[in-house]
Amino acid sequence: MANTIPDITLNDGNTIPQLGFGVYQIEPKDTVEAVGKALEIGYRHIDTAEMYGNEAEVGEAVRRSGLDRREVFVTSKLNNGFHRPDDARAAFDSTLAALKMDYVDLFLIHWPLPTLYDGDFVSTWRTLEEFRRDGRARSIGVSNFQVAHLERLAAEAEVVPAVNQIEVHPYFGNADVRAYGRAHGIPTEAWSPIAQGKVLDDPTLVDIAEELDRTVAQVVLRWHVQRGDIVFPKSTTPQRIEENFHIFDFDLDDATMERITGLDKGEAGRQGPNPDTFDYLPA
Numbered sequence: 627m628a629n630t631i632p633d634i635t636l637n638d639g640n641t642i643p644q645l646g647f648g649v650y651q652i653e654p655k656d657t658v659e660a661v662g663k664a665l666e667i668g669y670r671h672i673d674t675a676e677m678y679g680n681e682a683e684v685g686e687a688v689r690r691s692g693l694d695r696r697e698v699f700v701t702s703k704l705n706n707g708f709h710r711p712d713d714a715r716a717a718f719d720s721t722l723a724a725l726k727m728d729y730v731d732l733f734l735i736h737w738p739l740p741t742l743y744d745g746d747f748v749s750t751w752r753t754l755e756e757f758r759r760d761g762r763a764r765s766i767g768v769s770n771f772q773v774a775h776l777e778r779l780a781a782e783a784e785v786v787p788a789v790n791q792i793e794v795h796p797y798f799g800n801a802d803v804r805a806y807g808r809a810h811g812i813p814t815e816a817w818s819p820i821a822q823g824k825v826l827d828d829p830t831l832v833d834i835a836e837e838l839d840r841t842v843a844q845v846v847l848r849w850h851v852q853r854g855d856i857v858f859p860k861s862t863t864p865q866r867i868e869e870n871f872h873i874f875d876f877d878l879d880d881a882t883m884e885r886i887t888g889l890d891k892g893e894a895g896r897q898g899p900n901p902d903t904f905d906y907l908p909a
């Protein structure tokens with residue numbers, strides 16, 4: 627079986643490679659090398675954010691790769707301090723300037739921040755709609771939006787988000803938000819797909835990996851993609867970047883999928899902050 631990365635078609639007609647490379651917590655000084663390695667291996671989708679402080683290095687790595695800009699799907703995100711429309715416009719200009727690109731493939735509101743900005747993320751979303759209209763964001767979406775936040779956008783805004791990027795891994799299935807996305811044509815992007823390594827020692831997952839002669843990371847990433855989610859594991863270790871890429875040449879049967887889904891601990895499995903209360907503003 628060939629290891630071909632499928633494209634997922636978004637609700638705006640654009641397509642996104644189902645497997646990408648995440649760069650959260652990659653130091654700027656290490657980013658050109660890590661992203662360069664990922665592109666060399668065959669990744670064609672990079673997930674960054676203004677908050678990660680490495681947009682410039684992501685842009686540099688894409689240019690150095692010699693690939694045509696159109697061959698690489700680049701996502702970035704609006705940082706929490708910039709939700710007011712004028713700030714969002716300036717922040718988006720800065721993102722494109724840092725990347726040295728004239729468009730991003732996907733631009734997201736990083737967090738809904740429902741306890742800040744008088745609870746208004748709708749005017750922020752309408753500002754992202756402008757970026758889509760002027761073509762500088764090919765697709766726009768959200769991150770860390772809960773069902774109530776998505777319902778509010780559906781009621782008050784024009785454009786349905788092209789994706790919702792949320793925490794999902796075997797210990798935190800995030801079932802309600804994923805189900806809302808499935809019902810409304812909003813694919814889920816699963817962040818921290820291996821829970822930053824915390825699921826790798828799980829005895830059930832170790833057993834499955836041994837049975838299949840794969841690594842635990844590969845099994846977990848395979849589980850995500852068979853559920854239809856988009857993933858972008860992060861690593862600065864070349865051998866792991868390579869390993870995480872090889873997840874399209876084997877299958878998990880239904881019983882194995884259910885065993886992994888059954889590891890869900892509900893809210894107790896969440897590793898990151900709860901989007902209903904998260905209110906971090908960078909200095």
Ligand SMILES: NC(=O)c1ccc[n+]([C@@H]2O[C@H](COP(=O)([O-])OP(=O)(O)OC[C@H]3O[C@@H](n4cnc5c(N)ncnc54)[C@H](OP(=O)(O)O)[C@@H]3O)[C@@H](O)[C@H]2O)c1
Pocket residue numbers: 647648649650651673674736769770791792816817818819820821822823826841843844858859860861862863866867869870898
């Ligand atoms: N929207 C949001 O709010 C949000 C939040 C978090 C993350 N994200 C996005 O999602 C991406 C992925 O999530 P993440 O970076 O939090 O965590 P992750 O991808 O679940 O895990 C990354 C960690 O696992 C290790 N690792 C990677 N592959 C491995 C393998 N094959 N075997 C063993 N260990 C492995 C890495 O170590 P080494 O690097 O040392 O190899 C790193 O410590 C981020 O980079 C970012 O793009 C978005």
